[in-house]
Amino acid sequence: MARKVVITGLGATTPIGGDVPTTWRNALKGVSGTHTLTDEWVEKYDLPVHFAARVTTPASETLSRVEAKRMDPSTQFAVVAAREAWKDSGLAEIDHDRLAVAFATGIGGVWTLLDAWDTLREKGPRRVLPMTVPMLMPNGPAAAVSLDLGARAGAHTPVSACASGTEALHIGLELIRSGKADIVMAGGAEAAIHPLPMAAFAAMQALSKRNDDPEHASRPYDLNRDGFVMGEGAGALVLEAEEHALARGARIYGELAGTSVTADAYHITAPDPEGLGATRALKAALFDARAQATDVVHVNAHATSTPVGDRPEYIALRAALGDHVDNVCVSATKSQMGHLLGASGAVESVLTVLAVYHRLAPVTINLENQDPEIPLDVVTGTPRELPEGQVMALNNSFGFGGHNAVVAIRSTGPKVELA
Amino acid sequence: MASNEEILAGLAEIVNEETGLAPEAVELDKSFTDDLDIDSISMMTIVVNAEEKFDVKIPDEEVKNLKTVGDAVSFIAGAQA
Numbered sequence: 342m343a344r345k346v347v348i349t350g351l352g353a354t355t356p357i358g359g360d361v362p363t364t365w366r367n368a369l370k371g372v373s374g375t376h377t378l379t380d381e382w383v384e385k386y387d388l389p390v391h392f393a394a395r396v397t398t399p400a401s402e403t404l405s406r407v408e409a410k411r412m413d414p415s416t417q418f419a420v421v422a423a424r425e426a427w428k429d430s431g432l433a434e435i436d437h438d439r440l441a442v443a444f445a446t447g448i449g450g451v452w453t454l455l456d457a458w459d460t461l462r463e464k465g466p467r468r469v470l471p472m473t474v475p476m477l478m479p480n481g482p483a484a485a486v487s488l489d490l491g492a493r494a495g496a497h498t499p500v501s502a503c504a505s506g507t508e509a510l511h512i513g514l515e516l517i518r519s520g521k522a523d524i525v526m527a528g529g530a531e532a533a534i535h536p537l538p539m540a541a542f543a544a545m546q547a548l549s550k551r552n553d554d555p556e557h558a559s560r561p562y563d564l565n566r567d568g569f570v571m572g573e574g575a576g577a578l579v580l581e582a583e584e585h586a587l588a589r590g591a592r593i594y595g596e597l598a599g600t601s602v603t604a605d606a607y608h609i610t611a612p613d614p615e616g617l618g619a620t621r622a623l624k625a626a627l628f629d630a631r632a633q634a635t636d637v638v639h640v641n642a643h644a645t646s647t648p649v650g651d652r653p654e655y656i657a658l659r660a661a662l663g664d665h666v667d668n669v670c671v672s673a674t675k676s677q678m679g680h681l682l683g684a685s686g687a688v689e690s691v692l693t694v695l696a697v698y699h700r701l702a703p704v705t706i707n708l709e710n711q712d713p714e715i716p717l718d719v720v721t722g723t724p725r726e727l728p729e730g731q732v733m734a735l736n737n738s739f740g741f742g743g744h745n746a747v748v749a750i751r752s753t754g755p756k757v758e759l760a
Numbered sequence: 761m762a763s764n765e766e767i768l769a770g771l772a773e774i775v776n777e778e779t780g781l782a783p784e785a786v787e788l789d790k791s792f793t794d795d796l797d798i799d800s801i802s803m804m805t806i807v808v809n810a811e812e813k814f815d816v817k818i819p820d821e822e823v824k825n826l827k828t829v830g831d832a833v834s835f836i837a838g839a840q841a
Contacts, residue, residue: 405780406780407779407780467811468808471801471802472805475801
């Protein structure tokens with residue numbers, strides 16, 4: 342029998358809150374974190390998209406000036422979220438040789454890389470900062486979190502575009518099940534609201550261009566959806582072997598019951614229109630969790646609000662869950678937070694865990710005319726109460742490159758009322 | 761041309777910016793590594809910032825000879841001359 346893995350700590354910094362309590366409260370209320378950008382570079386480079394979903398709270402509120410100077414913004418977000426999750430877990434005296442990190446990013450230290458390129462061109466190689474390499478490397482967030490916590494059982498960095506954050510939980514589960522670690526700080530971080538990624542995502546027609554109405558730009562499942570909204574931030578989850586958590590009397594949010602990763606091998610960016618890779622991922626996650634489709638009551642969907650992406654996910658959900666999909670309530674929280682790329686899977690997993698813990702599914706905003714080809718039961722208006730008893734929820738994430746990652750969260754106790 | 765006192769004050773400012781150490785902790789007889797706990801990557805950042813601030817060149821092979829804050833002040837003063 343594989344070791345059971347439970348979730349005992351949560352952390353986040355997002356476009357709708359600087360921590361988990363604020364993010365969760367706003368996710369239940371339904372607020373938009375998307376706003377017009379006021380940066381001079383929007384006009385300077387004549388970017389076609391003028392808005393994004395920035396974190397509400399600068400990392401400087403948690404990090405010292407000297408700490409922040411040595412970190413790319415993506416790493417700053419990672420450390421902020423990981424510190425909150427660690428504190429939340431109540432972990433203190435532990436064997437640090439048994440603590441690992443699995444912290445993802447989709448893009449890595451893009452601000453550092455491009456700032457250094459500007460410095461090189463304008464001032465020459467002598468002025469390129471010696472910290473440039475450790476700041477731009479994609480394992481920067483994982484390495485910084487490992488250093489911060491003294492995690493010595495390995496620090497891993499899944500990089501699978503927008504599936505990265507969810508794949509981090511997959512790696513974390515495997516590390517604990519295989520006995521290589523007892524505790525894993527798993528998560529994802531991204532800070533790519535920079536003119537180059539903004540121009541590049543716009544060039545591929547992936548971003549919404551609703552410049553006159555940014556708060557309503559991220560509208561998964563809506564007939565008038567026209568692309569995703571760039572977000573930023575980080576999410577972190579403390580994964581712990583169940584026996585370790587029970588022995589210390591930890592508060593347990595839920596069980597990380599199963600995970601899966603598959604690849605479409607279909608197209609470098611387009612999702613398989615039949616959703617075959619996503620279907621296999623959903624089925625594999627249920628199998629891994631020793632669960633039936635009928636155990637699932639809620640899905641936090643990938644649902645980015647692109648015209649081509651939202652439908653194949655529905656096809657996959659119907660293929661994997663069968664007609665039971667009609668009994669499952671779906672939240673598309675990117676409607677509120679935008680798309681946090683490599684952090685999205687981690688932040689949305691935090692919300693999925695809380696949905697199971699409190700038996701409440703967060704709301705989807707901006708859904709005015711639901712695409713008739715996506716007849717899902719989408720949670721809108723007010724949060725949806727989930728059933729009492731043991732329940733399971735899924736979080737889906739898919740990434741350019743054909744990456745599919747799914748996690749299954751099972752409740753471990755009765756509903757816990759909101760504080 | 762900066763005086764030795766001005767160079768020391770300027771260096772202390774650079775060290776503070778890089779490491780957060782209080783400027784008054786940066787004294788002439790203090791070793792960068794043993795007393796101020798400055799690692800090699802921070803040392804290079806300090807060197808590059810000092811080059812810009814005092815308009816001097818500090819060759820890479822010279823950096824290992826700058827063991828104390830006083831060594832750095834003397835080198836910069838000499839390089840300015």
